[in-house]
Amino acid sequence: MIKKLFRNKSDRDQVSNNMATKQIRYEALVKALHTDLYRYAYWLCHDKQVAEDLVQETFLRAWRALDSLKDEKAAKSWLITILRRENARRFERKRLDMADYEEVTIADNQAVGSEQEIENHWLREKIAQLPEEYREPLVLQVIGGFSGDDIAKMLDLNKNTVMTRLFRARNQLKDALDNEPIQRGQYNG
Amino acid sequence: MDDLQFRRSIYADPKSRDEAMQEAIDGDPTKQQFVRDIEALDDKLAQAMKVPVPDDLYDKLILRQTLDSHRQQKRKNRIQLAMAASVAFALGLTFNFMQYSTPYSTLGEYALAHVYHEEGKFSNDDQVRVSLAALNDKMATFNGSFEQGFGELISAQFCPFQGVKSLHLVFQGKSSPVTVLIVPNHEELEFIEDFNDENFNGKTLLMHDNNVIVIGDKNEPIEQWQEDIKDNVSWSI
Numbered sequence: 001m002i003k004k005l006f007r008n009k010s011d012r013d014q015v016s017n018n019m020a021t022k023q024i025r026y027e028a029l030v031k032a033l034h035t036d037l038y039r040y041a042y043w044l045c046h047d048k049q050v051a052e053d054l055v056q057e058t059f060l061r062a063w064r065a066l067d068s069l070k071d072e073k074a075a076k077s078w079l080i081t082i083l084r085r086e087n088a089r090r091f092e093r094k095r096l097d098m099a100d101y102e103e104v105t106i107a108d109n110q111a112v113g114s115e116q117e118i119e120n121h122w123l124r125e126k127i128a129q130l131p132e133e134y135r136e137p138l139v140l141q142v143i144g145g146f147s148g149d150d151i152a153k154m155l156d157l158n159k160n161t162v163m164t165r166l167f168r169a170r171n172q173l174k175d176a177l178d179n180e181p182i183q184r185g186q187y188n189g
Numbered sequence: 190m191d192d193l194q195f196r197r198s199i200y201a202d203p204k205s206r207d208e209a210m211q212e213a214i215d216g217d218p219t220k221q222q223f224v225r226d227i228e229a230l231d232d233k234l235a236q237a238m239k240v241p242v243p244d245d246l247y248d249k250l251i252l253r254q255t256l257d258s259h260r261q262q263k264r265k266n267r268i269q270l271a272m273a274a275s276v277a278f279a280l281g282l283t284f285n286f287m288q289y290s291t292p293y294s295t296l297g298e299y300a301l302a303h304v305y306h307e308e309g310k311f312s313n314d315d316q317v318r319v320s321l322a323a324l325n326d327k328m329a330t331f332n333g334s335f336e337q338g339f340g341e342l343i344s345a346q347f348c349p350f351q352g353v354k355s356l357h358l359v360f361q362g363k364s365s366p367v368t369v370l371i372v373p374n375h376e377e378l379e380f381i382e383d384f385n386d387e388n389f390n391g392k393t394l395l396m397h398d399n400n401v402i403v404i405g406d407k408n409e410p411i412e413q414w415q416e417d418i419k420d421n422v423s424w425s426i
Contacts, residue, residue: 019258030250038242052243056253063254064261116236123237141202142235148202163201170200174230 026063029075034059036143037079043139044087046128054090058083076144077154084154126176134169137162195220203227296372297384297391300402303350303357304368304389311343311359311366319345327356331371331399333424339417340367360414367405367414374398397424 034055041051041058061082062069069078127135140151148166152159195213198205203224206214214220243249319342325334327345341361348357350372358369374380374395384391391404392411396419403414 026254027251030247030254034247034250035242038246039238039240042240043238048243052246052249055246056250059250060253060257063257119233120237123233124240127234127237138234139238142231143238148205163197166202167197167200170203170227170230173234174200174227177230177233 022066026066029062029066029079030059033076033079036076037083039143040080040139041083041087043127043135043143044084045090050090054083054086057086061086077146077150080140080144080154122180123173123177126173130169130172134165134172137165138169141166196223199224199227203231295379295381295384296393296400296402297381299350300368300370300391300393300404301384301386301389303348303370304404307357307359307368313361313365315343315361317343319343324358328371328422330354331356331373333371333397333399333422335421336423337421339421340414362405363408365406365409367403367409369414369418370400370402370404372400372402374400394419396422399424 037058038051038055041054042048045051045054058079062079069075127138130138137151137155140146140154141148144150146154148159148162151157152162155162195210198210214224321335321337324342324345327347328334330347342358343361343366344357344359346357348355348370350357350370353373353375355373356371358371360367360369380393380395380400382393384393389404389406390409390411391402392415394401394403394415401415401418401422403411403418405411405414
């Protein structure tokens, strides 16, 4: 009996130890990846508030399922998969908000800014105007640093499709930049 | 590698370089320029995509998780409590079951065990006698009565017999007390007419839904006792 009590106690120590490890793991994960994840979410939905909600929901789910993440290297793609699922759920809940890309506007809160910021802002609008199926792999490649194979796996597409979309995405943006009005930014300042 | 294919590859992934591509780049200044252009484009894209992240996002994420794990902990405690309650309940049931179930499968075995259990409580020389009225008072529970006394009744008391209220009578016998048990019929124990072990003989009679069990030592004429009881007892209803 006494032995059993002792064991219980050490079990509990073990459990709280595991909890502490889990906590540290979680915090490290949040610290390392919340920036990328937020940006990815932002490019999915173009809304700061929604992006934040998505990231919150994603990390909460990640916390609950943290034990199932065995390979830390896979953490980012794991989180992105969760986030995409959350985003899809959002559309199930509220079909009305279904993205109409054309009208998407990027909040202009940088009325006063450097040349660089003005260019960024202009470019953001161009990125936002890309069709979603082109934009998503591009964001994953540029921000996430994923390879074509990784992206294909995450988006459940074949690699050739992904590469074609990446090509078209860059091609469109390059065209847009090349035809960029010289006057750009002046109306802003 | 033709030019179109080369451009497509660079557009799709500016950082990808296999040997064929590297060769193509090295040998062609136009291609080098093209790669530089696309790399510059990618830098701009990366710059533009890095939208500002809310300063407090990290803290919010940690906070949500802390609150959530607190809630989960509470839920877990409730579940543990429920489980503990279930276990206690099951233990209670088991205990009850063990209490009221026996390893004996027949009336005879149980009756013998009962006699052994009470052995020593009564002696053949006991002078205490139970009156016929007192006996019949108790017999009323079983809807029976004795018309006249027979034998010397040392003790008459109710006993739980396999959880059933029964009457336990002890008579003076030839060399040791004779036990008569009146047990309402119930299905858990198998009826057995004759039984014995190295010390005792026993017989059972089914009378009016009651098992009347007589147990005495080897000297005792059990049949005679049974006859006496049969002659004396009357059952109402």
